Amino acid sequence: MKKQSPADPRKRKGLIIVNTGEGKGKSTAAFGLAMRAAGNKMNVFIMQFMKGQWKAGERKSFEKLDPYVEVIPMGDGFTWDTNNIEQDKATARKAYEIVKEKLLSEKYQMVIFEEINYVLHYQFFPEDEFLELLKNKPEKVHVVCTGRNASEKLIEMADLVTEMKMIKHPFKEQGIPAQKGIEF
Amino acid sequence: MKKQSPADPRKRKGLIIVNTGEGKGKSTAAFGLAMRAAGNKMNVFIMQFMKGQWKAGERKSFEKLDPYVEVIPMGDGFTWDTNNIEQDKATARKAYEIVKEKLLSEKYQMVIFEEINYVLHYQFFPEDEFLELLKNKPEKVHVVCTGRNASEKLIEMADLVTEMKMIKHPFKEQGIPAQKGIEF
Numbered sequence: 001m002k003k004q005s006p007a008d009p010r011k012r013k014g015l016i017i018v019n020t021g022e023g024k025g026k027s028t029a030a031f032g033l034a035m036r037a038a039g040n041k042m043n044v045f046i047m048q049f050m051k052g053q054w055k056a057g058e059r060k061s062f063e064k065l066d067p068y069v070e071v072i073p074m075g076d077g078f079t080w081d082t083n084n085i086e087q088d089k090a091t092a093r094k095a096y097e098i099v100k101e102k103l104l105s106e107k108y109q110m111v112i113f114e115e116i117n118y119v120l121h122y123q124f125f126p127e128d129e130f131l132e133l134l135k136n137k138p139e140k141v142h143v144v145c146t147g148r149n150a151s152e153k154l155i156e157m158a159d160l161v162t163e164m165k166m167i168k169h170p171f172k173e174q175g176i177p178a179q180k181g182i183e184f
Numbered sequence: 185m186k187k188q189s190p191a192d193p194r195k196r197k198g199l200i201i202v203n204t205g206e207g208k209g210k211s212t213a214a215f216g217l218a219m220r221a222a223g224n225k226m227n228v229f230i231m232q233f234m235k236g237q238w239k240a241g242e243r244k245s246f247e248k249l250d251p252y253v254e255v256i257p258m259g260d261g262f263t264w265d266t267n268n269i270e271q272d273k274a275t276a277r278k279a280y281e282i283v284k285e286k287l288l289s290e291k292y293q294m295v296i297f298e299e300i301n302y303v304l305h306y307q308f309f310p311e312d313e314f315l316e317l318l319k320n321k322p323e324k325v326h327v328v329c330t331g332r333n334a335s336e337k338l339i340e341m342a343d344l345v346t347e348m349k350m351i352k353h354p355f356k357e358q359g360i361p362a363q364k365g366i367e368f
Contacts, residue, residue, distance in 0.1 A: 015366060019209060023346040028216035029209035032242075035219050036212070037365035039241035058216075060223035064248045110365060142366060160366075161352035162207040167345035181221035181294060182199060182326060182344075 014109075014141040015159040016134055020117060020150035023164035030112050030144045031058055037142070038068035042109035047099035048073040049092070049147075050080075050115040057181060070108075072098060085124075092124040100133055103141060110142040117147030117154070127151060198293075198325040199343040200318055204301060204334035207348035214296050214328045215242055221326070222252035226293035231283035232257040233276070233331075234264075234299040241365060254292075256282060269308075276308040284317055287325060294326040301331030301338070311335060 017033070019026035034044045048071060062069040072095075081087045103111045120127045131153055137143060145154060155161050201217070203210035218228045232255060246253040256279075265271045287295045304311045315337055321327060329338060339345050 013363065015363060017366070018351075020351075021349070024344065025203060025209055025213035025216075025346050025348065028220070029213040029348075030216070031219060032209075032212035032214070032216035033366065035215060035245040036239060036241035039239075039244035039246075040365045042365045055220060055223075057220035057223035061219040061249055062223075065245055142363070155351065158352060160208065161350075162209050163349040163351050164209070164213075165205070165347040165349050167202075167204075167339065167347050168342060169344055179197065179199060179326070181224045181226045182201070182217065 013159075014137065014139055014143065016157060017142065017144045018117075018150050018154060018158045018161040019144070019146045019164060020148060020155075020161065021163035021165050022148060023166035024169070025164045026146045026148075027114060029162075029164075030114065030146050033142075033144060034062070034069050034110065034112060035065065037110045038065045041068065043067075043107060044069045044110045044112065045099065045102045045108040046071040046112040046114055047095055047102075047116075048114045049095055049119045055183075088124050092119050096125055096130070103133070103137055103143070106138045106141065108141065110144065112144040113146070115147040116145050117150045119147075120151060120154070121147075121149040127153065131157060197343075198321065198323055198327065200321075200341060201326065201328045202301075202334050202338060202342045202345045203328070203330045203348060204332060204339075204345065205347035205349050206332060207350035208353070209348045210330045210332075211298060213346075213348075214298065214330050217326075217328060218246070218253050218294065218296060219249065221294045222249045225252065227251075227291060228253045228294045228296065229283065229286040229292040230255040230296040230298055231279055231286075231300075232298045233279055233303045239367075254286075272308050276303050280309055280314070287317070287321055287327070290322045290325065292325065294328065296328040297330070299331040300329050301334045303331075304335060304338070305331070305333040311337065315341060 019029055034046060037044050046069065062071055080091055099111065099113060102108055119125050120130060134143060134157060203213055218230060221228050230253065246255055264275055283295065283297060286292055303309050304314060318327060318341060
């Protein structure tokens with residue numbers, strides 16, 4: 001399963017990037033990548049798999065970067081209902097089909113699967129199907145997958161994997177509430 | 185040295201945030217924070233302590249977010265000369281004095297010391313002076329410090345510390361060159 005080095009290492013290659021771990025910064029770094037890519041006139045598509053994770057600050061900034069960053073947050077027409085696993089699976093499927101179409105359209109040079117690891121970890125969506133998509137993705141498109149508990153198989157397939165490790169967290173240790181501009 | 189919990193935990197508090205470690209995403213996550221903050225109409229100042237680290241993609245996106253994100257990259261009027269330690273110290277001092285003034289002005293709700301850990305680690309700038317500044321910073325201003333090798337003292341003083349740990353890196357392992365939109 002391990003990727004072969006391309007014949008010509010100078011060739012432009014779409015990377016599979018994974019940000020995982022218990023610490024902060026997984027999504028924030030993905031949004032930073034989106035911003036950097038947009039600045040380079042690359043089109044970016046973000047599918048937000050987790051309801052309620054989409055923050056006002058990001059949305060407003062991405063609007064200014066438009067038309068280069070397009071986002072579909074969960075909650076816009078989707079509902080997670082953790083008491084109904086079949087409904088959750090249907091929701092995940094719906095989100096997946098949209099982002100899959102975007103990925104295969106080749107209209108975007110970067111596609112971000114925001115919190116996909118969560119969805120796979122809790123088996124709301126079959127991992128093998130997702131990995132198969134990545135295996136057959138358009139060669140030059142960068143894919144970014146975020147969320148805790150990235151699977152071994154995804155890590156094996158990925159080119160660049162970073163674990164965000166929590167060393168210190170104010171909200172847990174010190175009772176400081178979430179801060180505007182940091183957490184949302 | 186450990187910070188006390190504030191009397192009223194719901195109070196707005198400027199956090200000291202540190203992104204460190206050998207992995208990717210330290211600066212990218214800081215830029216993501218800047219973007220989120222800017223989207224919330226917070227003013228952000230970024231001092232880029234390392235020459236040549238400033239990427240075209242970020243710059244162009246931040247320009248669209250203007251006037252909320254202001255950046256001074258090293259290399260604009262500064263020069264690092266690693267063969268001349270005294271000159272390097274003078275350069276670090278010059279950058280520090282600018283960002284210190286910005287921090288104390290309270291015109292910014294977030295100030296990012298980009299790659300400051302590098303500068304402190306190699307003793308281009310006296311750490312105690314920097315820590316003293318953080319200790320006396322305006323209470324509501326968020327400060328973000330990035331770079332490898334964050335010192336124990338800085339970690340002790342910080343509220344939120346994340347270590348970016350490299351699990352897999354394509355440029356090292358597979359001979360894939362740096363990719364536009366990812367690395368620059």
